Amino acid sequence: MKRTLSVMMLTWEFPPRVIGGISPHVFFLSKSLAKNGVKVYVVTCDFPGAPAHEIIDSVEVYRIDSYRNPAPDFATWVYLMNVNMQKEAAALAGKLADKIDVFHAHDWLVATAGIGLKHIFRKPLLVTMHSTEIGRREGTHTSTEKMIHETEAWFTYEAWKVICCSEYMVSHVKWAFGLPDDKLVMVPNGVNTHIYENVEKQDLKSFRSKFALPEEKIVLFVGRLVYEKGAHVLINAIPKVLGKIDAKFVIVGSGYMKEQLSNIVRSMGLEHKVLFTGFVEDETLLKLQKCADVSVVPSLFEPFGIVALEAMAAKSPVVVSDTGGLSEIVEHDSTGVKVYPNNPDSLAWGITKVLLDENYRNRIRENAYKKVQEKYDWDKIAQQTKRIYEAVLGAYSKSFWA
Amino acid sequence: MMRVIIFSWEYPPRIIGKLAEYISALATQLVKNKVETHIVTYHDFLTGAVEEANGVKTVRVTNPVRTHIGVLTWVLTLNQEVERAAANIYYQANKQIDLIDVYDWHFIPAAVTLKNALGIPFVYSVESLEDHRSPAANSPFNMAIKSIEWLGFYEAEKVSVKSDWMRDEIVRIYDVPTEKVKVVLPNTSSWIKEVLELYNAATGGLRNR
Numbered sequence: 043m044k045r046t047l048s049v050m051m052l053t054w055e056f057p058p059r060v061i062g063g064i065s066p067h068v069f070f071l072s073k074s075l076a077k078n079g080v081k082v083y084v085v086t087c088d089f090p091g092a093p094a095h096e097i098i099d100s101v102e103v104y105r106i107d108s109y110r111n112p113a114p115d116f117a118t119w120v121y122l123m124n125v126n127m128q129k130e131a132a133a134l135a136g137k138l139a140d141k142i143d144v145f146h147a148h149d150w151l152v153a154t155a156g157i158g159l160k161h162i163f164r165k166p167l168l169v170t171m172h173s174t175e176i177g178r179r180e181g182t183h184t185s186t187e188k189m190i191h192e193t194e195a196w197f198t199y200e201a202w203k204v205i206c207c208s209e210y211m212v213s214h215v216k217w218a219f220g221l222p223d224d225k226l227v228m229v230p231n232g233v234n235t236h237i238y239e240n241v242e243k244q245d246l247k248s249f250r251s252k253f254a255l256p257e258e259k260i261v262l263f264v265g266r267l268v269y270e271k272g273a274h275v276l277i278n279a280i281p282k283v284l285g286k287i288d289a290k291f292v293i294v295g296s297g298y299m300k301e302q303l304s305n306i307v308r309s310m311g312l313e314h315k316v317l318f319t320g321f322v323e324d325e326t327l328l329k330l331q332k333c334a335d336v337s338v339v340p341s342l343f344e345p346f347g348i349v350a351l352e353a354m355a356a357k358s359p360v361v362v363s364d365t366g367g368l369s370e371i372v373e374h375d376s377t378g379v380k381v382y383p384n385n386p387d388s389l390a391w392g393i394t395k396v397l398l399d400e401n402y403r404n405r406i407r408e409n410a411y412k413k414v415q416e417k418y419d420w421d422k423i424a425q426q427t428k429r430i431y432e433a434v435l436g437a438y439s440k441s442f443w444a
Numbered sequence: 445m446m447r448v449i450i451f452s453w454e455y456p457p458r459i460i461g462k463l464a465e466y467i468s469a470l471a472t473q474l475v476k477n478k479v480e481t482h483i484v485t486y487h488d489f490l491t492g493a494v495e496e497a498n499g500v501k502t503v504r505v506t507n508p509v510r511t512h513i514g515v516l517t518w519v520l521t522l523n524q525e526v527e528r529a530a531a532n533i534y535y536q537a538n539k540q541i542d543l544i545d546v547y548d549w550h551f552i553p554a555a556v557t558l559k560n561a562l563g564i565p566f567v568y569s570v571e572s573l574e575d576h577r578s579p580a581a582n583s584p585f586n587m588a589i590k591s592i593e594w595l596g597f598y599e600a601e602k603v604s605v606k607s608d609w610m611r612d613e614i615v616r617i618y619d620v621p622t623e624k625v626k627v628v629l630p631n632t633s634s635w636i637k638e639v640l641e642l643y644n645a646a647t648g649g650l651r652n653r
Contacts, residue, residue: 112587117513121520122588125553125595132561154524158554161528162561164535188511193521196508 047431048081049144050135050159052127054120054151056086056103062266063231063348064148064172067207070232072101074424080431083142085131085155087123106130117186120151128155135163144168144431150175150190153197160200164443166434169201171215173345178270180343195219202434205427207231207346208367214345229427232420233351235411241332250333253317254290259397261289262334262358264327264349265341267297272340272363274299275386277306279340280315282390287397291316292330331356335403336396342384344368350378351418354410359403361392377410446643447480448543449530451551453519455485455502463547463571466630473636475499479643480537484529484551486522503529516588519550526554534562542647545569545604549589552596559599567646568600570610575617594618601646604628604639 051072055065072082082101087108088094096103106127113119135142146168147156160167175190176182182191198204198219205227206212212226254260261283265271273293280291293303293316300318307316322330331337337353337360344366351371353360362368363383372378379396382388396403438444450471454464467483474481475498487504495502505525512518534541544566546555555566574581574589597603597618603625605611611625626645628638 111591112584114516114584114588115513118516118520118585118588121517122591125520125523125556125592128553128557129560132557136561136563154521158524158527158557159561161524161531162558164531185511185513189509189513189517192509192511196521199508 046081050142051084052147052152053086059089070420073099074420076100078424124154150194157200166202166438170205210366211345231346232418232423233355235355238356259289259335261291262337264294267299270343272342275340278386279390286394294319296321334358354414357407359396359407377413446542449482451546453550471500523554549592556599565601567602568596569604
């Protein structure tokens with residue numbers, strides 16, 4: 043390649059629009075790719091107050107009008123949003139005149155836009171599957187779920203390569219859509235360790251006092267309050283933990299189970315031990331992760347488990363359920379504690395073990411931090427991703443589309 | 445020679461209403477008048493190969509997503525296959541497509557994207573409007589279809605209708621400038637001449653490039 047490689051990222055969320063893990067993923071991947079000499083254009087949904095076009099560290103971000111068309115339901119909204127995303131991305135790619143080498147689309151939420159652009163410009167489409175419908179729902183039961191699943195199957199069929207963030211997801215996606223081995227590549231998700239280093243030690247004391255009493259240990263849960271994230275498993279583990287050690291359970295995030303969960307907490311008489319913060323600002327989240335005596339990820343289904351990685355980067359010891367991507371991130375007794383999924387007794391055991399043994403806690407904390415720096419560094423991940431782009435373009439150059 | 449792609453969601457042997465026969469007659473007449481005519485349409489299984497009959501080239505696409513929750517999701521996922529078929533014609537024709545003629549709202553998204561990506565102008569040929577099909581309905585479902593119709597009127601080079609009444613309705617409902625809308629009466633001796641005039645107006649005399 044003589045000239046700069048350029049990629050157009052399609053994503054339905056990009057900061058300041060943050061719904062789940064795709065937003066920070068695309069943000070850090072794009073910035074790190076730019077640092078490694080790749081020209082990145084991001085096309086994403088709009089957000090109140092965010093500009094329609096901006097340049098962040100030489101990454102060009104375009105935000106499209108995503109609520110232009112009224113929609114009867116979420117899935118139909120997604121396809122309608124794609125009409126506008128595809129139109130805007132097409133106009134941009136057309137204007138850049140053959141400058142886009144690769145379209146890189148993240149999850150089914152931008153599937154139709156990505157597929158159309160691939161054929162119209164005859165450029166390779168790369169797909170990152172962050173999750174699957176069949177995994178989220180433990181099967182496909184309704185028409186909507188089947189439709190999304192079939193859209194994902196079509197999306198991965200049209201992709202030149204499908205990138206997954208864990209070995210678990212590679213095998214899951216391979217099974218879910220019947221893909222050949224050589225179409226799948228594993229590139230882990232990354233985490234930034236230096237953003238946690240900047241959090242000042244001294245203001246943490248007063249910050250901490252807003253969430254817990256000095257004698258209470260902080261047990262932190264961060265995630266959407268939806269079934270597969272397993273907040274209900276944590277709540278069921280609380281009495282067992284409190285029998286051994288005093289603690290405050292801080293639950294960060296929002297979701298359709300929020301009301302149900304707070305009702306359970308009330309009926310258990312644990313309102314004074316559980317704090318639902320809702321969605322919090324990045325700054326607050328960073329500090330909470332720094333303060334937490336233990337971070338818990340009790341997911342039932344977890345394609346990757348970025349929250350565990352963030353906690354490890356913040357030097358908070360982690361207790362995770364032994365499932366999906368979490369199984370790969372954490373090595374039991376070395377970089378964290380693994381417990382049985384969907385098992386409150388096992389989870390309570392893990393939390394108690396970490397909270398009661400300071401030496402153990404410090405050991406897994408240090409090991410985890412080293413592991414994060416070694417394996418989950420964004421710069422390394424961007425280099426791996428760039429090599430995939432180059433390999434795909436090498437194969438593409440011999441095809442009749444080139 | 446002018447090269448045109450027609451997008452229609454019905455075409456023989458798939459006949460839903462009167463549109464299929466109309467497109468068939470139109471394509472035959474266009475070929476007689478030295479317009480290279482491609483049809484991109486939907487069929488459940490007659491897909492893949494290009495059918496050539498009386499000089500008209502037809503590609504039929506189907507929806508890769510088989511389960512749907514409504515006509516909107518069905519239409520919106522079918523559009524990518526329409527784009528793929530149109531792009532194949534475009535590249536095989538050495539990027540020389542003068543015009544897309546799109547019938548009703550179904551394939552407006554594909555026409556709009558192709559215009560923005562490759563600079564191919566399109567004519568929006570209106571058979572009916574959501575406002576008339578579902579009178580006084582303003583649920584999000586109906587509004588979504590109306591917003592696609594609006595997008596079509598906004599992005600189209602020209603709008604084609606079959607009656608003065610329809611022209612006035614489009615001007616009334618969507619605020620489309622009257623001069624953008626051309627009435628082409630079928631079943632008259634000047635019909636195909638008027639279609640060709642419309643196509644020429646929409647391409648701005650591009651055909652001799």
